[in-house]
Amino acid sequence: MGVSVVPTASKPSQLLALLALNAGRVVTATALMEEIWDFRPPRSRIPTLHTYILQVRRKFQEALADCGGISSKDILITRRAGYLLDLDPEDVDAVKYDKLSGQGRRAVNEGDNETAARYLGEALRLWRGPALADVPCGPQLGIEAMRLEENRLGDLHLRIDADLRLGRHYQLLGELATLCARHPMLENLRAQYMIALYRSGRQCQALDAYQQLRATMIDQLGVEPSPRVRQLHHAILTGHPAMDDPSFVSSWEPASLAS
Structure with a gap:
């Protein structure tokens, strides 16, 4: 699409981040409310959550303006228990990073330093700053950001060790x-x-x-x-x-x- 679909408001962007990190899987309405209100939802939580979902769908619809026949409801799908972001998980940088990281770590365990340096290097090049830096983090996103940052540091150590073994x-x-x-x-x-x-x-x-x-x-x-x-x-x-x-x-x- 080539168009940003990230909402400018904090809570809709938080909601989108959690959905993206779970692309292809249903995220329950309860989990979304726990994230954006940190276990202290307002009385109007259900209609307010629907409003945030609508804002995210509008951003998708703007980006889909030239894609005839595709609706934002085809991408952000309502399910009985919650919502599903219907994207290929590898379209999400964090998911792609985890896959490359896993391939690099397996190569380290197998003693294949060239392959390890290549995969880990590709994984690390996906980073453009701290994880979820521009998104407010509730309990779930906070844990995910911490996990990603720790994995990033571990992969950096492993990639440098592989490069040292290769005489670089x-x-x-x-x-x-x-x-x-x-x-x-x-x-x-x-x-x-x-x-x-x-x-x-x-x-x-x-x-x-x-x-x-x-x-x-x-x-x-x-x-x-x-x-x-x-x-x-x-x-x-x-x-x-x-x-x-x-x-x-x-x-x-x-x-x-x-x-």
Whole structure:
């Protein structure tokens, strides 16, 4: 269609987001009301919900103006218990992301780093900011946004590890520098940055990256970095042979750095 169907009002957009994340499945009227009113619906909840559904349908109808024979009621369908958004689930970015993420994680488990980096990279490129950033989140959307953000961070770690195993440490330096600046206390990202710096011939900068992490954690949390990251720092300091092994990444086992 090429036309935005997102309502400008907050509650209709919230309703549409929940329907989209459940594309092809009925979302009960009760679930919709719990989401948009956070378990405290007004007395007029039923007619007000119908009004919001009507607003969403009008947005669809505007977008369907040049699609003869198709009605908004063919897309947002009323069912006995609630409503169904009749779209291919893969037309929803969050659903498409989950599929690509699953393919990438399976490739990681199979040791296929090239395929893992490709699928996880495709999944991560679907993101254009925080999950549901422009939608008010009630209890259900809040949980979904949290799940998506955690999966995104996990997939990012896995994709970078796959790239490190493929010897792409030079290409990762700029991305990891930015990520560490945005997430100064995420140890796995800092560990990946330290490994990439060391393999790029920047041992001093790798050691400095550790000191920055340590200073931030002590200042903000009053704790030292984890034993694993301290062990990595020692390996970089002493030039441990494992540091040049492409299979050695941020998910290493402590025994791999044993003397």
